[in-house]
Amino acid sequence: MAHQTHSYDVLIIGAGGAGLRAAIEAANAGVTVGLICKSLLGKAHTVMAEGGMAAAMAHNDDRDSWRVHFADTMRGGQYVNNWRMAELHAKEAPDRVRELEGWGAVFDRTKDGRINQRNFGGHRYPRLAHVGDRTGLELIRTLQDHTVYLGVDVHMEHTVIDLVLDNGRAAGVLAYDRANGQFKVFSAKAIILATGGLGRAYRVTSNSWEGTGDGHALAYRAGAELIDMEFIQFHPTGMVWPPSVKGILVTEGVRGEGGVLKNKEGRRFMFDDIPDNYKPQTAADEEEGWRYTQNDKSARRPPELLTRDHVARCINREVKAGRGSPHGGVFLDIAWIKEKLPNAAEHIQRKLPSMYHQFMQLADLDITTTPMEVGPTTHYVMGGIRVDGDTQMSTIPGLFAAGECASGINGANRLGGNSLSDLIVFGKRAGEYAAVWARENGAPRVDEGALAAIERTALDPFTRGEHGENPYKLQQDLQDTMQDLVGIVRLEGEMQTALGRLQEYKARLTRVGVTGGREYHSGWHTALDLRNLLAVSEAITLSAIERKESRGGHFREDYPEKLDQFATFNVMTKQGSGGAVQVSHVPIPPMPPELKQVIEEQKS
Amino acid sequence: METQATFKIWRTHPGGDGTFQTFKTTVTEGMVVLDVVHKIQAEQAPDLAVRWNCKAGKCGSCSAEINGNPRLMCMTRMNELDTWEQITVEPMRTFPPIKDLVTDVSWNFRVKKGIKKFKPRPADQPDGTWRVAQRDVDRVQEFRKCIECFLCQDVCHVLREHNKHDEFIGPRFLVYAANLEMNPIDSDDRIPDLKEQHGIGYCNITKCCTKVCPEHIHITDNAIIPLKERVVSRYYDPVTRILRMFK
Incomplete structure (x- = not known):
C-alpha cells in the first residue's frame, strides 16, 4: 500500500472562492500549501454565481454602512445566525472586494469610476459589486490567476474520500486521482474544508455534479458538529422548461433590473403577501417598485426582491393553486420594461x-420580448460545519471550514450576494488561522491502518461488479425522496417516510457495484459521492424534524408559524459513538448590547 | 415526445487507442448532447468518461467535437443537429487523451503561468483604489468572459496540425495577455514576451478560434490583431527603430 504521499503545512480541500482565498492567505503567511480540487482549476461552482458580492462600500448610496449590512443579514437569517460572523462579514467585505481589484478583477463601474453596486433581495441599499451577470466567473478567475503565482501545489481532479485524525486532531486525508484512479495520501498540520454545497441531494437543483456535501460528510464522519442543516435555500427562480434544463439558475439580477413575477392571470402576486417586518421597506405600488430598480433613492424595493425563502414559497403557492404557467412555474417578465425604456432590448x-444567451440557446426564448417561466430550485445550504466565528476552526482541532460547507453567517436564510462575500471574508480568515495553527503545532501522524480501512471501503463497489446495484439509479431515488418529502414545504409524516427510505438506501449502497478500470470512472465516483449524499440527507431530515416551526429556508406546513422558543438555539447533528446520528440543540450566545442596538436602529 | 437517436461515442482502450462505440437511445424535448451522453452513461455505459460541471455554459468543462465541430456539449441542443441517425461525439483532438471524451488539458495551465502576472500601478485615490471609467474596461471585460473551455486552442491549426505547443501559447492565452495589456490598472509590459516567447507571429488570423468561441469573444479582431499591432509598432516600425538607435 505504498501510495504517493504529499505533506503540507496547510491542506485545502476545494478550490472555489473560499478555498482559493484561503490558499492565498496561507501562502502569503509563508507556510506550504496544497490545494485539492474535485474538478479542473477554475470550474468550481463559484463560477455559476451571477448577481454579485455584497459589501457595504456605499458607492451608489452613501447611507449604506456595515451596520445596515449586518442588520440586513440578521433579518434575512431570522436571527439564528452566528452574529459574530455576520458582524465580521459586514465589516470586512468592503476590503476583501477592493483587494480583488488590485489582483486584476474588473468590476462594472459607476459614473464616477468606482466599483458599481446593484440592488438585490433583502439588501436595503444597492450593495452588490458585480460584473454583468457573471460575477462568480470574475471572482474565481481573479483568485485562480493570483494563486498560481504563489507556489501553491494544485491537485486537479482529485477527490477526498475521508479524513484521518491523530488523537482527535486533523492529520490528513486519503484522496484519489480521477485520471488514473490511484489513491494518494495527504498529510497536513491544518486542513481547511471548502467544498461548497449539497444541492445534488435534490432532483431539481442549480448545483453542478460536484455539490454532493463532501465537506459536510467528511467532517461529520470525523466527528465534527453540523448545525442548521434544516435550512436549505430554494432559489425562487430556476428554469422549468425544457425538462433537461430544469433547475438551472435565473439570476435574481433579473428582478433587480426591473423583472416582475406574474401568475397566469397576469397578476403580480408578490404584492399580495408582504411579511410585516418587511412592510416598511417595501414599495406600495408597481410604480414605486420600478423607480427603486432604476436607483431612485426615495423609492422602496418591489416585493419581488423580498428574501428568497419568501419569494420561493409564494411561487410554490401560486403553482399549487393552479395559477401557474404551462410548465409548472410562474412568469418572470423583464420584457415589459420596454414600456419604460427606449432601448429596452x-x-x-x-x-x-x-441570461439572454441561456434562454436563447437552451429554451428558444427571447427574454427581451417574452416572459420566462421560472420555479424554485435547490440552490444553497445555510447549514454546515459548526465553526468558531473568528478563526473558522471546527470542533475538531486543526480542521477548519469556510464558505458554503461552513455554517453560521446566514442563519435560516441567506441573502443573495452574501455568498461570494462570505467566501472571501471567511476564506481569508480560515487561511490566516490555519497558517497560525500550522506554525504552532507539529506534524501529526497519519495512521496507516485507518488509511487501509478507508481504501477497502472505497474499492468495495468493484468487488460486486456488474451484479451490484446501479449507482446512478440509487442517486436518482435519493434525489426523488429528498425533493418530494424534505423539500420546500415539509410535513412530519413525509419526513419520517423519508428517514425510512434513507435507511433502505444505506443498505442499497452496500450493494452498489461497478465494473471496469478505475481510470476516470464516473460510476465508481458516483458510488463514492453517494456516501456523502446519504450522510447529509439524513442530517437534513433529522434537523428538519427537530425544528417544529417555520423559519427562513425551513417551512413546515404542520407548524407554519415562527416560534420564539426556537429562536434561541441551532439544531446540531453529530455522529454518535454507535454510528447513529445524534440530534441536539446548541444555544445561541447572547448578542452584545452594541450589536443589539444596531439591529434596533435599523428596524424602521 | 420520445425519438430514437444513434450516437457514436469515442471510447479509449487500455494503451491509448480508441474506436467509436454505437449507442441507440431515446431523446426527449429540449435535450442537449450532454444530457444524451449522461443518459447513455446511466443506462448503458457506467464507466463512460465525460468531464462536465455546470451544464449551463458557464464553466467550460464539457468541450468536445460533435459531428466534427468543437462545441460545448451542454450548449448543443439536439434539435440543432441535422440528423439523429448518426451523431459522433469525440474528445478534443489537440490534447492528449485520458479516457473516452476526457483529455489532458494541463498544458494550458502551465502556459498561463508563463505569462507575466497582473501588476497594478500605484493607486490613484487616498483609499488605495483606482478610478476607472466603464468605457475603459468594456474591451477587457469582453476578454474576461472567457470560460477556459479551450475550444479555441483545440481548433487552432498552429497547435492542432503543427504541434507548436512549445512555441505558441494559442488564442486562449493571447486573449489572456490582451486582457492584462489593456487593463487600465496594469503596469507591466508583455510585448517582448509576446514576440519572443509566446509566438504571436505564428497566428495567421484564420479566425477559426473566433468561430468556435461559445462566449462570442472577438478573439482575432479584438485581442490578437491589436497585440500584433503593438508588437509591430514596437519592433518593426521604421520611425521608432531609427528613434531607438539614438536612445
Missing part, C-alpha cells in the same frame, strides 16, 4: 447577457 442584453 439592448439594455436587457447589456445588463443580463448570460
Whole structure:
C-alpha cells in the first residue's frame, strides 16, 4: 500500500472562492500549501454565481454602512445566525472586494469610476459589486490567476474520500486521482474544508455534479458538529422548461433590473403577501417598485426582491393553486420594461447577457420580448460545519471550514450576494488561522491502518461488479425522496417516510457495484459521492424534524408559524459513538448590547 | 415526445487507442448532447468518461467535437443537429487523451503561468483604489468572459496540425495577455514576451478560434490583431527603430 504521499503545512480541500482565498492567505503567511480540487482549476461552482458580492462600500448610496449590512443579514437569517460572523462579514467585505481589484478583477463601474453596486433581495441599499451577470466567473478567475503565482501545489481532479485524525486532531486525508484512479495520501498540520454545497441531494437543483456535501460528510464522519442543516435555500427562480434544463439558475439580477413575477392571470402576486417586518421597506405600488430598480433613492424595493425563502414559497403557492404557467412555474417578465425604456432590448442584453444567451440557446426564448417561466430550485445550504466565528476552526482541532460547507453567517436564510462575500471574508480568515495553527503545532501522524480501512471501503463497489446495484439509479431515488418529502414545504409524516427510505438506501449502497478500470470512472465516483449524499440527507431530515416551526429556508406546513422558543438555539447533528446520528440543540450566545442596538436602529 | 437517436461515442482502450462505440437511445424535448451522453452513461455505459460541471455554459468543462465541430456539449441542443441517425461525439483532438471524451488539458495551465502576472500601478485615490471609467474596461471585460473551455486552442491549426505547443501559447492565452495589456490598472509590459516567447507571429488570423468561441469573444479582431499591432509598432516600425538607435 505504498501510495504517493504529499505533506503540507496547510491542506485545502476545494478550490472555489473560499478555498482559493484561503490558499492565498496561507501562502502569503509563508507556510506550504496544497490545494485539492474535485474538478479542473477554475470550474468550481463559484463560477455559476451571477448577481454579485455584497459589501457595504456605499458607492451608489452613501447611507449604506456595515451596520445596515449586518442588520440586513440578521433579518434575512431570522436571527439564528452566528452574529459574530455576520458582524465580521459586514465589516470586512468592503476590503476583501477592493483587494480583488488590485489582483486584476474588473468590476462594472459607476459614473464616477468606482466599483458599481446593484440592488438585490433583502439588501436595503444597492450593495452588490458585480460584473454583468457573471460575477462568480470574475471572482474565481481573479483568485485562480493570483494563486498560481504563489507556489501553491494544485491537485486537479482529485477527490477526498475521508479524513484521518491523530488523537482527535486533523492529520490528513486519503484522496484519489480521477485520471488514473490511484489513491494518494495527504498529510497536513491544518486542513481547511471548502467544498461548497449539497444541492445534488435534490432532483431539481442549480448545483453542478460536484455539490454532493463532501465537506459536510467528511467532517461529520470525523466527528465534527453540523448545525442548521434544516435550512436549505430554494432559489425562487430556476428554469422549468425544457425538462433537461430544469433547475438551472435565473439570476435574481433579473428582478433587480426591473423583472416582475406574474401568475397566469397576469397578476403580480408578490404584492399580495408582504411579511410585516418587511412592510416598511417595501414599495406600495408597481410604480414605486420600478423607480427603486432604476436607483431612485426615495423609492422602496418591489416585493419581488423580498428574501428568497419568501419569494420561493409564494411561487410554490401560486403553482399549487393552479395559477401557474404551462410548465409548472410562474412568469418572470423583464420584457415589459420596454414600456419604460427606449432601448429596452439592448439594455436587457447589456445588463443580463448570460441570461439572454441561456434562454436563447437552451429554451428558444427571447427574454427581451417574452416572459420566462421560472420555479424554485435547490440552490444553497445555510447549514454546515459548526465553526468558531473568528478563526473558522471546527470542533475538531486543526480542521477548519469556510464558505458554503461552513455554517453560521446566514442563519435560516441567506441573502443573495452574501455568498461570494462570505467566501472571501471567511476564506481569508480560515487561511490566516490555519497558517497560525500550522506554525504552532507539529506534524501529526497519519495512521496507516485507518488509511487501509478507508481504501477497502472505497474499492468495495468493484468487488460486486456488474451484479451490484446501479449507482446512478440509487442517486436518482435519493434525489426523488429528498425533493418530494424534505423539500420546500415539509410535513412530519413525509419526513419520517423519508428517514425510512434513507435507511433502505444505506443498505442499497452496500450493494452498489461497478465494473471496469478505475481510470476516470464516473460510476465508481458516483458510488463514492453517494456516501456523502446519504450522510447529509439524513442530517437534513433529522434537523428538519427537530425544528417544529417555520423559519427562513425551513417551512413546515404542520407548524407554519415562527416560534420564539426556537429562536434561541441551532439544531446540531453529530455522529454518535454507535454510528447513529445524534440530534441536539446548541444555544445561541447572547448578542452584545452594541450589536443589539444596531439591529434596533435599523428596524424602521 | 420520445425519438430514437444513434450516437457514436469515442471510447479509449487500455494503451491509448480508441474506436467509436454505437449507442441507440431515446431523446426527449429540449435535450442537449450532454444530457444524451449522461443518459447513455446511466443506462448503458457506467464507466463512460465525460468531464462536465455546470451544464449551463458557464464553466467550460464539457468541450468536445460533435459531428466534427468543437462545441460545448451542454450548449448543443439536439434539435440543432441535422440528423439523429448518426451523431459522433469525440474528445478534443489537440490534447492528449485520458479516457473516452476526457483529455489532458494541463498544458494550458502551465502556459498561463508563463505569462507575466497582473501588476497594478500605484493607486490613484487616498483609499488605495483606482478610478476607472466603464468605457475603459468594456474591451477587457469582453476578454474576461472567457470560460477556459479551450475550444479555441483545440481548433487552432498552429497547435492542432503543427504541434507548436512549445512555441505558441494559442488564442486562449493571447486573449489572456490582451486582457492584462489593456487593463487600465496594469503596469507591466508583455510585448517582448509576446514576440519572443509566446509566438504571436505564428497566428495567421484564420479566425477559426473566433468561430468556435461559445462566449462570442472577438478573439482575432479584438485581442490578437491589436497585440500584433503593438508588437509591430514596437519592433518593426521604421520611425521608432531609427528613434531607438539614438536612445
